[in-house]
Amino acid sequence: MTDIRPAQVSDLKAISALDARETGVAKPDYWREMLAPERHFLVAETESGALAGFIAGEIRAWEFGQPAAGWVFAIQIDPTLRLKGVGSELFEALVARFKAKGVTRVRTLVDRKDHLILSFFRAQGMVAGPSLQLDKNLS
Amino acid sequence: MKLQTATRLGLYAILELARDPERTLSSAELAERFGVSSHHLAKVLGTLSTAGLVRGGRGAAGGYRFTGNRRRITLMDIVALFEPAPGNRAKEPGEDTDIGGSLQRVLSEIDEIAEATLASITLETMLKSNKPS
Numbered sequence: 011m012t013d014i015r016p017a018q019v020s021d022l023k024a025i026s027a028l029d030a031r032e033t034g035v036a037k038p039d040y041w042r043e044m045l046a047p048e049r050h051f052l053v054a055e056t057e058s059g060a061l062a063g064f065i066a067g068e069i070r071a072w073e074f075g076q077p078a079a080g081w082v083f084a085i086q087i088d089p090t091l092r093l094k095g096v097g098s099e100l101f102e103a104l105v106a107r108f109k110a111k112g113v114t115r116v117r118t119l120v121d122r123k124d125h126l127i128l129s130f131f132r133a134q135g136m137v138a139g140p141s142l143q144l145d146k147n148l149s
Numbered sequence: 150m151k152l153q154t155a156t157r158l159g160l161y162a163i164l165e166l167a168r169d170p171e172r173t174l175s176s177a178e179l180a181e182r183f184g185v186s187s188h189h190l191a192k193v194l195g196t197l198s199t200a201g202l203v204r205g206g207r208g209a210a211g212g213y214r215f216t217g218n219r220r221r222i223t224l225m226d227i228v229a230l231f232e233p234a235p236g237n238r239a240k241e242p243g244e245d246t247d248i249g250g251s252l253q254r255v256l257s258e259i260d261e262i263a264e265a266t267l268a269s270i271t272l273e274t275m276l277k278s279n280k281p282s
Contacts, residue, residue: 122261128269129223137280138266 011064012096014103017044017051023053024036025053030088041066044083046108050107051065054087054096063087072105074141079104082118119143150263156231158193163227166203166215167272173205196230196246214260217272224275225268 017025022041030036044051044066054062065085071078082104087097105116117139120128152160166174176194180187180245194213197203202217243249 122265125223125265125268128265129271129274132269133271133274133277 012054012056012091012099013077014052014054014099017066019051021053021061021064022108025064025086028061028064032086032089039113044135049103050080051104052100052107054100061088062091063096063100065104067104067108067116069108069111071099075129076141078113079115079117080105080111080113081086082116085127097130152228153231154189155193155196155227158190158229159197159231160224161185162194162213163197163202163215163217163222164272164275166213167219167222168242169219170215170219170278173214175212179213182198193231197227200230202227202262219273219276222272223268224270224272225264228267 017041017083022045026036026041029041043049049066050070051064051066053064056062063086064093065082067080067081067082069078073079073081085097085100090149108116116136117135118131120123120131122128162179164173165182167180177187177190179194180190181192194203198205198213202214202215203213204223205211205213241249241253244253
C-alpha cells in the first residue's frame with residue numbers, strides 16, 4: 011500500500027539517491043528544480059514512510075508548435091517494489107493533475123533501446139505520438 | 150511494415166489463446182476464426198509449442214491453450230520466432246559503397262524503431278487495448 015503526495019525538499023535526498031542508483035548519474039540540482047511551482051513532482055511512499063518511487067512532469071503549451079500537453083519528464087520506482095502497481099499509481103496521479111488543469115494529452119520521451127520503460131508507458135495506454143525526435147552529434 | 154504470413158498467424162494464434170488461458174482451441178477453430186489456412190496454422194502452433202508458449206494439439210482435433218506469461222511476452226518475442234533477427238541478415242550487394250552504407254543506416258534506423266515498438270508491447274497490453282471502451 012503506497013501513499014502518493016507532492017514531493018517536498020525533505021524528499022530530495024532519497025529521490026536523488028534512487029535516481030543515481032538506477033541511472034548511475036547523480037543530479038541533485040535537477041531534482042531540486044523539479045520542486046518549482048509550475049512542475050508536478052509526486053512521490054509514492056510506503057507505509058513505513060520510505061520512498062517507493064517518484065514521477066515528475068509539467069504542462070507545456072506550444073512546445074515544438076503543439077498545443078498544451080502534460081509531459082512526463084521522469085519516473086523511477088524502487089527496484090524492490092516494482093510490479094506492484096506503484097508506477098501505474100504515480101502515472102495516474104500525474105495524469106489526474108494534468109486533466110484537472112484542462113489538458114487532454116500526455117507525452118513523454120523514452121530511449122528506444124529501453125524496452126522496460128517503453129513497456130511501462132505502453133501498458134498505460136500510450137502509443138507513438140505525432141512527433142519524431144531528431145538528433146545530431148555535434149562533436 | 151510487412152510481416153511474413155507465419156508471423157501474422159503466430160500473433161493471431163497467441164493473442165487469441167492468451168485472451169483466455171483456460172480455454173482450449175484447435176488449429177481448425179483458430180483458422181476458421183481468422184479465415185486462414187488450417188494446415189499453415191497447425192505448423193505455426195507447432196513452433197509456438199516448441200517455444201513453450203502453448204501446449205496441446207495431439208491429433209487433428211487436439212486443442213491448444215496458452216501457457217506463457219501475458220505480462221512478460223512481447224510481440225517481438227513472437228515475431229522473433231518466425232522472422233530473421235535484424236542483425237542476422239546477409240549482406241546485400243553494394244552495401245560496402247558509400248551510397249549502400251548510407252541506405253543501410255536509414256534501413257537500420259527503421260529496424261530499430263520497429264523493434265522498439267514490437268518489444269515494448271506485451272500480450273497483456275495488446276489485449277487490454279483491444280477491449281471495447
